[in-house]
Amino acid sequence: MVGSYANGAGAGGGKNGAAERKLDELRRRLGKAEGDPLRIAGVGAGAWGSVFCALLQDAYGRDHRDKAQVRVWRRPGRAVDRATAEHLFEVINAREAVLRRLIRRCAYLKYVEARLGDRTLYADEILRDGFCLNMIDTPLCPLKVVTNLQEAVWDADIVINGLPSTETREVFGEIGRYWKERINPPIIISLAKGIEASLDPMPRIITPTQMIANATGVPLENILYLGGPNIASEIYNKEYANARICGSDKWRKPLSKFLRQPHFIVWDNSDLITHEVMGGLKNIYAIGAGKFPFALNHCLILFTACLVLS
Structure with a gap:
């Protein structure tokens, strides 16, 4: 197993200068021409x-729009219920910066109407304003949201798999059809946690990166896994966290440096399978540990057995 830490802060030039240097370095590795932005697509x-x-x-996307573009795909049509719309309105009005931003974008009125029950909001619509339906209390930056999967991924240089493992195979099977004519495969960073069991041709487990490789034909050296464990809202609120990006030598070190932020430390590691499997099993371990709240020795035995079996 090989692991290391990427220090991407840079020396001098300030925060924006360091970010631009990291962006330029990755663009060079990908062979991007001047004027051709790095296209990052989130799926899920x-x-x-x-x-x-x-x-x-x-x-990268806000201050270096000519060099990087970030977009997110999600399915259209999921309505925001009335109670959530009311809570969202309270969140907006409790944060002056968010309120001002929505007013400037002429987007505030629709939240007033939704709070009164005069309008239905949709998950993809509010995500464009920086509100994730799964995390209403943590406003994000505005995002470019695409509801057509082909439009989102067909020319992407980097694809972020934010889907549950149960949906990964199906969605990437569809994506694979859009990439049949591509000459250079994209880089895929999977955030999915979970494993599948298969009995054919022999008993084995299948991880999300393997699902993606099988579904798309993208070589496994271009597919990486990033895992914590981390809590999404804490990371966006700039609470200290660290993660590992695991995969081939070719991409994991450049990507660990690219992804690293002052509050989000990214290590790189060569052991892809172990990290994916442990990421999928950690919640099972936590449930098992909860069965022994008053028996520490039993809990330690459980975790030791799990680690040995892993």
């Missing part, structure tokens, strides 16, 4: 997927 807009794309938008 749950809490972690939305926050991850918002971090990249804040770091």
Whole structure:
């Protein structure tokens, strides 16, 4: 197993200068021509997927629009219920900066109407204003939201898989059809946690990165996994966190440096399978540990057994 820490802060030039240097370095590695922006597409807009794309938008897409573009795909048509709309209105009015931003964008009135029950809001609509339906209390930056999957991914250089593992195979199977004519495969960073069991041709587990490779034909060296554990809202609120990006030597070090933020430390590691499996099992371990609240020895035995079996 090989692991290291990426220090992407840079020396001198300030925050924006360091970000631009990291962006330029990754663009060079990808062979991007001058005037051709780095295109980052998030697939899935749950809490972690939305926050991850918002971090990249804040770091690169906002101040370097000519060099980086960030967009997020989510399915259209999911309505925001009345109680959530009322709570969202309270969140907006409690944050002066958010309120001013919506007024400037001529977007505030629709939240007033939704609060009164005169209008229905939709999840993709509010995400454009920076509100993830799974995380209403943590406003994000405004995001470019696309509801057509082909439009979102067909020319993307980097794709962020923010889907649940249960949906990863199906959605990336559709994406694979759009990429059949591509000459250069994109880089895919999977945030999905979970595993599938298969008995054919022999008993084995299938991780999300393997699902993506099988569904799209993208070589596994271009598919990486990023895991914490982390809490999405804490990361966007700039509480200290760290994560590991795991995968091939070719991309994990450049990406760890690119993704690193002052409050979000990204390590790189070569052991993709172990990190994916443990990411999928951590919640099961937590449930098991909860069965022994008054028996520490039993809890330790459980975790030791799980780690040995892993």
